Amino acid sequence: MENEYLYRKIDDQLLAWSKESKRKPLLVRGARQVGKSSAIKNLAQHFEYFVEVNFDQQKEVCTLFEKGISPQEICENLSLIYNIPIIPGKTLLFFDEIQACIAAISSLRYFYEKYPELHLVAAGSLLEFALEELPSFGVGRVRSLFVYPFSFEEFLIANKETMLWGAIQKATPQKALLEPIHKKALLLLKKFLILGGMPEVIASYVQGKSMLDCLRIMDDLIISYKDDFSKYKKRVPESRITEVFDSVMQNAGKPFIYAGAANANYKQIKEALDLLIKAGLVIPVTHSAANGIPIGAEINPKKRKMLPLDTGLFQRILGLDMSEIFLSDDFEVVNKGAIAEIYAGLELQKSTSCYHKDDLYFWKREERGSNAEVDYLIQKNEDIIPIEIKSGKRGSMQSLHLFLKEKQSPYGIRSSSENFCAYENIKVIPLYAIGNIYHINE
Template identity: 60%
Template sequence: MYIPRNIDKELLAWRKEKTGKPLLVRGARQVGKSTAVRELAKQFDHFLEVNFEEQRTLHSLFEGDLNPLELCENLSIVSNVPIVPGKTLVFFDEIQACVPAISSLRFFYEKLPELHVIAAGSLLEFALAEIPSFGVGRVRSIFVYPLGFDEFLTAMGEDSLLNAKKKASASRPLAEPLHHKLLTYLKRFLVLGGMPEVIRNYSQYRDMKAAGQLLDDLIISLRADFAKYKHRVPSLRISELFDAVVRQSGGKFVYAKVATEANHKQVKEAVDLLLMSGLVISVTHTSANGLPLGAESNPKKQKMLVLDTGIFQRILGLNITEVLFDDDFDAVNKGAIAEQYCGLELLKAVSCYRQERLYYWHREALNSNAEVDYLAQKGQDIIPVEVKSGKKGSMQSLHLFLKEKKSPYGVRFSNEPYAAFETIQVWPLYAVSDFVRGG
C-alpha cells in the first residue's frame, strides 16, 4: 500500500521535463524517499535501481572516468535493464556510500540530460559536507520529511475532510462536528507521528499498540545508525545527546544540562551531527528586526525539535491516553508535543525545493520576559506565531512583539476554531499547513 505524498506531483512534473537535472532526494532515514521514487518508476517503461550499501561491487564502476554513457552501458549489462533516455528511470539509492557516484551526477546533466536520474541517501548530508560544490547548478535537491497532517488525512481515507479543511477560514469556519473530527485525528497524529511505516500500518489495522511497537523498532534502528555518523564521536555520546534533546523540548537547549562526561566542544559536535542527520531540527533565536530572519540570528540560542512527534512522545514516555482523550490543551500539549508538531508542519508546508530554517524570538528584560514560539515570513512581513491554549493566557508576548517590530498581525495556533482578536488571528492547530500555503 502506497500512501500518496505531496512530493508526488513534483516528481511527476520533473518526469515530464525533457532535459531535467538529476534529482537528489534528501531527508532523514525512513521518511519515505526511496518509496516515493519507486512509485514514480511506474511511469517509466524501465527502472534500474542501484543500492550502493547492498551492491558494494558496483562501486568499482565509478572508480575511473565518470562518463555517463560508459556508466550506463556497464550498469545496463550488470542489471540486464535497458537504459533508454525518456523511458528508463535510473535510481541511485544510499548514494552516500559511494562518493564518486555523487560526483557523477553533474556529468549526467552535462552530457546526458535526456536521461532521468534520481539519487537518494539517508546519511547523505555527511557525504555532501565533504564535497560541498559537487554539482551546483547541475543537480536539483528535493527535501523530504515524514508525513504532514494533510498527508495523514489522505492515508486515513479522509479526502473530503481534508478538502473542507483547506477551504475553511475565519470567514468560513468549519461546522462544529467537522472541527471536532479534525481535532480527534490531530491527537492521533501527534501520538503516531508521520513516519510512513507507522502510518501505513495504522491506516490498515487502526492499532495504536502495534504502531507504538513500530515506533520502538524505528528508534532502535535510528540509534544503531549513530555509529555511522562519525568515528571520532562515540555512538553512545550521540545517543545521550538525542535523549537530551527530547528532555529539553520546549525551551532553550542548554549544553551544560546534558548528562555526559564529554566537554562542551564534544557535546556541540555530537549535536551538529544529529542536525546533519536530520533527526534533530534547530529553532534559532533571532532579533527579528528585518528580513532575512537569519541575518540577526544567534546560533548560541537554540531550541531543538525531534524530526517526528511519534518518535518524540515514545522516547519521552508520554501518557498517550491523556493526549488522545483529554480536551484540555495542557494535556494535549504534554511535553510541548503540540509546539513540536507546529514547527514540523511549518517546515513540511513550504516548497520541497528549499531547506527552510526555523526561528523564534525571546527577550529577557527586568519584569518583561517574553518569547514567541516561531516566526513566519509572509511576503515582506514577519509574523509572530505562538502555540497556546485558546482558553488561557493573555498573549502578552505576541502583543509585545507586534508593538516592538510593527508586524501587521500575530497568529496563535490552538485547539479552538478560527477566531480573531484585534491584531491576533487564531487558527486551529490542524490548519498550520493552510496558514503557510495561503493564510
C-alpha cells in the same frame, strides 16, 4: 500482503520533474525511513523500465564510477549488470544509498552535462555527511528535493479524509468551520500527534493494525536510529551522541542548554548535536532579533531550541502514557512535553518548498519584569509574522502584542485548539491548519 502506497505531496513534484524537457539529476534528501525510496519507486510506475542501484548492498558496482568513464558507458555497464535496458525517456535510473559511493555522488554533475536526457534520481540515508566531503558538489547541476515524515494533510489523505482537508483549506479567521467539523479535525489531530508521521507507522495504522503494532514499529525505528549513531563520525563516540540525543528529547521545545547535555565539553556537545541535525533527527529553532527580513540576518546561534524529527517517536522515547491522551477530552493533556509546539514547528517546515530547507526561528526578549517570547516567526512577503502556540484555548497574548508593537508587524497568529477566528490584529488558526499558514488569505 505488501502495503498499499500512500500518497505523498512529494509525488506531484517528482512527476513534474519527470516531465520537464530540461531536467537536472534529482537528489532526494531527508532522514532515514521518511519515505524517500518509496516515493521514487512509485514514480517508476510512469516508466517502461526501472533500474535500481543500491550501493549499500552492491558495493562492487561502485568501482564502475571510479574509472572516470562517461555516463553513457556507466549506463551500458549497468544495463548489462541488471539485464534491464537504460533508454532515455523510457528508463528511470535510481541510485539508492548513494552516500556509500562518493564517486557516484561526484558523477551526478557529469550526467547533467553529458547525458541530460536520462531520468536519474539519487537518494541516501546519512547523505548530508557524504556531501560534507564534497564542498563544491554539483552547484547548479543537481537539484535537491527534501522529504520529511507525513504532514497532517498527508495523514488525512491517507485516511480518506480528503474532503475534510478541503474544508480546512477553505476556512479563514473570517469564516470558521462548523463546530462538529472542527471537533472531528481536532480528534484526528490528536491521533496524529500520538502516531507521528513515520510512513511505516501511518501505513500500519491505515491498514487497521492496533495501536500496539504502531508502537512496536516506533520502537524498531528508534533502535535503528540509535544503531546509526556509530556511523556518524569516527571521532565522536557513539555514547556521546546518544547522551546528546537523549538530552534533546528530554528538553525538546525548551532552550537547549549545552552544560549538562552530556559528560563532555561545549565543543564536543556541539559537534554531537551538529551530527544529529545533519542526520535530520533534530531540527533547530534559532533565535532571531527579527528587526527586518530576511529573518536569518540577525540570528543568535547560541540561543536555540531543538525539536525531534517526529511527535510519535518523541512520545515513545519519553515513555508518555498514550492511553491518557486517547481517553481524555481535554486537549491540553496532549501537550505533555510541549508536543503542540513541536508539532507546529515540524508542520511549518513541511509546508515550505521541498526544493530548499527552510530554517525555523523564534524571538525572545529578556528584560527585568518584561520577558516575552514568540514561538515561531515566518516571513510572508515583506513582513515578519509572529506565531504563538497554545495547546488549549486559554492563555494571554501579551508576547504577541508586544512583538507587534515593537516590530510593527501587520498581524500575529495564535494557533491553538480554538476554531478559526480573529481578535483585532491577531488571527486564530487551529493547530490542525497550521501547515496551511502560508496560504491563508490575508
